[in-house]
Amino acid sequence: MTFVFAARARRLVLLAAGLSALIAGPALAEDRRVKIINETDHTIVQFYASNIGQNDWEEDILGTDMLRPGASVTVNVDDGTGYCKYDFKAVFSDGDVLIRQGIDVCNVSVYRYTGD
Template identity: 30%
Template sequence: MLRKIAVLASMGMVVAGTAWAQAKQDFDLVNKTGYTIDQVFVSPSDGDDWEEDVLGQDALGNGQKIHIRFHRAAKTCKWDIKVVYSDGEDAEWEDFNLCETSKIIIKYDRKTEETSAEYE
């Protein structure tokens, strides 16, 4: 089973539709966990609740990536990310500086049962 782990990092983001011009917070999210991700939430770090699921009706299979776009007027750089797997388990990361990040790779280590995120 996946275990929730909070990883502090410097990243940030705002979600918006594909019609918007590229914002500095836009990034690719890559699933290398070995599991299907059913939901992805991105919310400002200073917020109190999660924004909408950016996947909508879709799922993010193992080895797949999604480009997450932000509204170009978004000013915040610090964002929290939450993923929910097809088995209902979740993982969260806080304080990603998306103004300095173009890719987040989510991984799961079956030996340690830890979920981690690497970023570029």
Template identity: 35%
Template structure:
């Protein structure tokens, strides 16, 4: 019986190696952006907090509809943890900006728009 349990343990360990390797290959700044604003987003920019310029639009020609999410991936060589995020709405080109997000500890950013206060907020998980 011990041999069966030991063999089963080895099989489980062997199956977890590729998963561990795949996770290790991803940058720790990767996160999921969730759009719960009620509006379509036309552009998403993510730039290092110390940068004076926005990087390229990560959506490219695409848009992010309400209720959709987007996995934003970084190159493994990215070293900084603090990033700024900017979203631009498709309806009127207005935007919302968040500064100094610690993407080394955040895996999901959910944005919401409140019509009564005319504000876009974000929660960081």
């Protein structure tokens, strides 16, 4: 009798562990790191990424750094909200500002700013 109970308990534990892995798997798999590549002729002096549910831009991700032409940086835009869609704002040394809306950072791992 004890052996049957122990075997059932073990199966329940394994089943629960398997179910929790299935449930947590997709949430943990969402990688919100994006490699930003500057393929323009001007330095990116500020870069912002805010989820589409925000009404304002978050802090400048580059801080005191800059992204020179030909350079790249990998940023983690995960703000803990679970959003996958983000708006990007790049401010360039020549004064240009480029805003790109609705970028799915759960599916895009590289984003290029080009001179086009």
